[in-house]
Amino acid sequence: MNTSTTTQQTDIKSLLKTHFGYDDFLANQEEIINNVLDQHDTIAIMPTGGGKSLCFQLPALAMQGTAIVLSPLIALMKDQVDSLKANGIAASFYNSSQHYEEQQEVLRNLQDETLKLLYVAPESLPQLIFILKSVKISLFAVDEAHCISSWGHDFRPAYMQLKSLKEQFPDVPLIALTATADRPTREDIAAQLAIPNAETFIASFDRPNLYLDVRPGQNRNRQILSFLAKRGNQSGIIYCLSRKSTEKLADTLKSKGYKAEAYHAGLSSEERSEIQENFVNDRTPIIVATIAFGMGIDKSNVRWVIHYNMPKNIEGYYQEIGRSGRDGLASHTILFYSFADVIMLRKFAEGTETEAYQLAKLERMQQYAEALSCRRKALLGYFGEHITEDCGNCDICKTPPKYFDGTLIAQKVCSAVARLQEQEALGMVLDVLRGAQNAQVYDKGYQHIKTFGAAKDISWRDLQQYVIQLLNQGILQIYFHENGRLLLTPLAKKVLFENKKVRLANVLQETEIVKTDKAEKSSRKRADLFDKLRTLRTKLANEIGMPAYIVFSDASLEDMEHKKPRTREEFAEVSGVGEAKLEKYADDFLRVINRHLDGLESAVSTHERSYKMFAEENLSVLEIAKRRGLSEDSVYGHFIKMNQSGAEIDLYQFISSEEIQQIRDAEIKLENPDGLKPYFEYFEEQMPYWKIKMGLHLSAQ
Template sequence: METTTQHNIADLLKTHFGYDKFLPNQEEIINNILDQKDTIAIMPTGGGKSLCFQLPALALDGTAIVISPLIALMKDQVDALKANGISATFFNSSQPYEEQQQVLKELQNGNLKLLYVAPESLPQLNFILNSIKINLFAIDEAHCISSWGHDFRPAYTQLKSLKEQFPTVPLIALTATADRATREDIAAQLSIPNAKTFIASFDRPNLYLDVRPGQNRNKQILDFLKIHRDECGIIYCLSRKSTEKLAATLSSKGYKAEAYHAGLTSEERTQIQENFINDVSPIIVATIAFGMGIDKSNVRWVIHYNMPKNIDGYYQEIGRSGRDGLPAHTILFYSFADVIMLRKFAEGTETEAYQLAKLERMQQFAEALSCRRKALLGYFGEHITEDCGNCDICKTPPKYFDGTLIAQKVCSAVTRLQEQEAMGMVLDVLRGAQNAQVFDKGYQNLKTFGAAKDISWRDLQQYVIQLLNQGVLQIYFHENGRLLLTPFAKMVLFEGKTVRLANIIQEVEKVKTERAPRKRADLFDKLKTLRLKLAQEIGMPAYIVFSDAALEDMEHKKPRNREEFAEISGVGEAKLEKYADEFLKIINRHLDGLESDLPTHEHSYKMFADENFSPSEIAEKRGLSEDSIYIHFIKMHQLGTDFDFSQFISSEEIQQIKSAQKTLENPEALKPYFEYFEEKLPYWKIKLGLYL
C-alpha cells in the first residue's frame, strides 16, 4: 500500500507541478499527513513548504482548509494553483459579498481541493465546515500563533479550537523560522502535543551573505544597483521616513522604486505589492511589514538598511530572495546606532530580557569574523564543519595582525573619558576630531587626543567592535551606550596581554567579491519577453507562468518538441497544454537562426519550399504538431500561394472524405470522420480533404 501511495504522490508532483523529485523532507511530511497524523514543519523560505499541504490535498478526498495570514499570499498561491490546473480559491474580507457567496457555494458543493482563508474570517465558515469533507487543515506562517514568535498575531490564537472541533482531521503547522521555544508553543497552542516535527536544513546555499559597515549606505546601495540594474530586490528599513527618503533617492537616480509601510492606505499597499509582483516596480523600500507570504520567485537581492532585531526575522527576510534556487545577494548594513535604537524599542516590553538576548545574537552574527553561514545555521541548531565559501568572510577572509598597541590606545581613551562616553566620542577623541562636542567638554586636552589620527574613522570603529567582540570592552546600552573596560582590558593595559585584530576589508575590495550578474544568452531574454506577454494577457505575475529557474532550464535543455518540453522543471500537464507551443516556437526559431518576424505559417512554408524539409521534419524542428504544419499550408493557399496538395492526399481520399461528409450526423467535427475511417486517416488529411 505504501509503495502505491508513494507512486501516486510522485505522479501528482509531476502532473500538477512539473517536478520529478521532492525537496528534502517534503515526501516524509506528505506521507505523515497521508497517514492522518498531525505535523509541524519547519522549512526555510524557498524550501517548498506549500507543496507539503497542496499535494496531500490533491491525494485525499475532500477539501483542504489553509489558514493564511495575508491576502497577498492567498492570491499568489491560488493564482499559481489555478495555473497548474488545480481547483482552489480564497475567502477573506477583501471580497465583495457576491464573490464570497460563490466561494461558499463551491465549497459546499465539493468543487474545491483547497480553500485559503484568513484566521479572522474562519468563524464565518463554521456552519459549512461541519457539513463538508475536510481532508486536512494547514496553518501557514504558524509562528504567528506564538508570543515567542517574531510576528505574533492575536487572531491566530482562536485556531486552538480546530482540534477540538475536528479531532480526526490531520493538521499541519508550517513556518520558515521557529526556535525551540516557538515550536513547543505552536504545538501547545494548536493542541497537537503529539505532532511529529520535521526540521529541514536551514541552509540556502544560493544566498550570498554579505555584512557591511553602515557608513555611506546610500552610496554603497547605488554602487550595488549599477551592477544589478535589471534585477528585482527589497530594501528593509526600520522607519517609515527612511523608506520614503531612500525610495525618493533611488527614483531620482533613475531606478523604479516605491516605499511601502504601515502609514499607507490598504489600497496603496495592495497596489505597490501588485507593482512589485508584476515587475512594474522592481525595487521596494519597505518596513519589515512587507513581503511575508509574497511568493515571488525571482527576487535577486535583499538589503537590510538597518540591522534587524533578531536572526529569525533577518533569516526570513533574506529568504525572500532566490526562491527559484538561482544565485541571490543579501547585504546587511551594521552600525551601533541601530543596536542602540533596537534596544530602546525592546526596553519596557513584557519580553524585554528575551528580546535583548535575541538582539545580542543578531549583533554577534553581524560582527562575526568567521564564516557567516556557520554562525547563521548555528543559531538554528544546525552545525556545519566546512566554511560555506559564499559569504563576505569566506570570499575575503581577514588577515590578522598584532593589534595590542591599538587596543591599548582605545582602552586608555576610555579610561581618560572616565568610562562615560559612547563609541562615537571615543573615536572622535582618538582621531583628534575638531568638533564642538569635543571642545565643549575640553577633551582636546586629554593625553590620548589624536593618539590614533593615522587610522580612518571607519577602520577604528571596526577595531573597537572587535574589541567588544573579544571581551576587552563592554557597552552599557541602558546608559546611552557608554563604553567600559573589562578585567581583560586591564590585562591589555598593564600586563602586556597581546590582542589580535583582523585587518579591515576595504569597500573597494568588497565590491570585487560581489556576484557578477549572470550574462544572459539571447534565448533567455526572448523567453522572458514571451513570458511577460503571456502574463499580461492573463493578468497574472510573470513568475506564475514560469519561474526564472524554468526559463533557465529551457535555455539549458533547449527542448525541440512537446515531449522534451514536458521534461522542463516546473512544466506540469496544465502548463504543457497552455504554453508549450508558444515557447517551443521561440526556442526553435532561435536554434534554427530564423530571427525574422515571419508569421508562423510563412515560416513553415519557407522551410518546405526553400529548404526542402518534409512536413514531419518541419513539425519536429519547430516543436509543433504535424496537423499545424498542414494548416499553415492551407493558410498559404488561402492567401494566394500556388500549392500542390496532391503530394499529400490522393483524389480518391478526397472523394471518400466528401462522401462521408454527406452521411455523418455531425459533419462539422473532425472526430466522427476519424472514427468513420477506423482511425486509419490522420486528422491533418481529413482537414485537407474537407478544405479541398
C-alpha cells in the same frame, strides 16, 4: 516497506510531476507529505523557498475532501490560489476582500465538494465552522504558524482562534508550517494548536544560493547605487526601519533613473495593493519598505535583498533575506551594520513586556553582523544546525580577514576609555583617540587627556571597526541603558597591565568587498534566449492578468535555456512543466526556442559553431567531428581561424613547443615552400596537415 506505502509514494510522485512539473522532492518534503497522508499531526520548519506549500498542497490532491489552509495575508492567498489554478488544481480563497456574491460562490463550491483547497484568513474562520462540519475536510494547514506563539517574532492575536480546531475536528490531521522558529517557539506552536504529539520535521535552514554580505553602514546610498548599477532590471527589496527612510531612499533612487517605490503602513490599503501588484508583475522592480512588506508575496525571482538598517533579531533577518532567490538561483543579500542602529533598536525594546528577551535576540543579531568567520556558520548555528566547512558564499569566505597584532591599538583604546572615567560612548571615545577638534571634545576638556590624538593615524571608520572587534572579544562592554557608555572588562586590565596579546582583523575596504558575485556572473552568462523567453512570459502573463512567475519561474526559463527543447516531449522534461502548463504554453515557448535556435544556426559560421561546441559544451575534437560530420583536420582548422579572429582559444594545448620548433626548422630547410604539402612530405607523412598549419600560424605570431 509494505505495498500500500510503495503505492502511496508512487502516487505522490505521479501527482508531483502531473500538477507541478517536478521529478523529485526537496529535502524533507516526501517525509512530511507521507506523515500527513498517514493522518498524523505535523509541524514543519522549512526555510523560505524550501517548498513548504507543497507539503499540504500535494496531500490535498491525494486525499478525499477539501484542505483548509489558514493563511495570515490576503495577498499570499491570492498568489497561491492563482498558482494552483495555473497548474489545473481547483482552489479558492475566502476573506474580507471579496464581495458578498463572490463569497457565496466560494461557499457553494465548498458545499458541493468541488474544491481541493480553500484558503481562509484566521479572522474569517468562525464564520465557516458550521459549513466545515457539514463537508469532508481532508486536512488543516496552518501557514506561518509562528504567528500563534507569543514567543514568535511576528505574534498575531487572530491566530489564537485556531486553538479549537483539534477539539472540533479531532480526526482531521493538522500541519503547522513556518520558516523561522527556535525551540521555545516550536514548543509553543504545539501547545497552542493542541497537537502535543505532532511529529516535528526541521529541514535544513541552509539557502546556499543566497550570498551573505555584511557591510559597514557608512555611505549606504553610494554603496546601494554602485550595487544596483550592475543589476539591470532585477527585482529587489530594500528594508528600512522607518517610513521616512523608505520615502527618502525611494526618491533618491528615482532621481537616479531607477523604478522604485516606498511601501509602509502609512499608505492607504489601495496604494499598498497597487505598489505590491506592480512589484509582483515586474513593473516596479525595486521596493523600499518597512518590514511589513514581503510576507504575503510568493514572488520567486527576487534577486537581491538589502537591509538599510540592522534587523532586531536573526529570525526576522533570515525571513526577509529568504524572500530572495526562492527559485533556487543565485541571489545577493546585503546587511548594512552600524552601531547607531543597535542603539536605536535597544531603545525600541526598552520598557516592553519582553524587554530582556528582545535585547538578548538583538545581541545575537549584532554578533552575527560582527562575525569575522563564515557567516553561514553563524546563521545556521543560531537555528541549531551546525556545518563544519566554510560556505564559500559569503563576504567573509570570499575575502577572509587578515589578522595582525593589534595589542598596541587595543591598549590605546582601553587607556582612552579609562581616562574618560568609563563615562563616554563609542563616538566620543573615537573622537578623543583621533584628536578631533570639535565643540563636544573641547567643552569637556578632553583635548588635555594624555590619549588625545593617540590614534590619529587610523581613519575614523577603521578605528570604529577595531573597537567593535574589542567589544566582540569581550575586552570592552557597553552599558546600553546608560547612553551606551563604554566600560573596561577584567580582560581589558590584562591588555593594559599584563601585555596580553590581541589579534585584530584588517578592515575590508568597500572596493574589496565581493569582487565575484554569483548573481552577476549568472546575469552576464545569460544568452539572448533567456531574454526572449522572459519577454514571452511577460506577454502571456499580461494576457491572463497574472504575475509573470505564475506562468513560469526564472528557474524554469533557465532550464528551457539550458535544455533547448524542440518538441513537446522535450518541453515536458523542463522543470516546472506539468500537464496543465504543457497544454497551455508549450506551443508558444517552443516557437520562440525553435526560431532562436534556427536563427543561431544560420547566423553562426561553421568555425564559430565548432568553437562553441568546444568552449561551451566541453566536447572533444573527435566528438565535434563526429557530431558535425567533419574530419578532425577541419575542426582544428576552425580553431586556427577563431584564434586568428581574436577568440581566446589556447592552441598550445594541441601542439608542443618542440613540434613548433621542428616546423620552423623545416621552413628554413625547405626555403619558403609553397603550401603545406612539402612540409607533410618532409615529416614523412607523420605530422598531420592541421598541426603543420597550426605550427606555422603560431610561429608567425
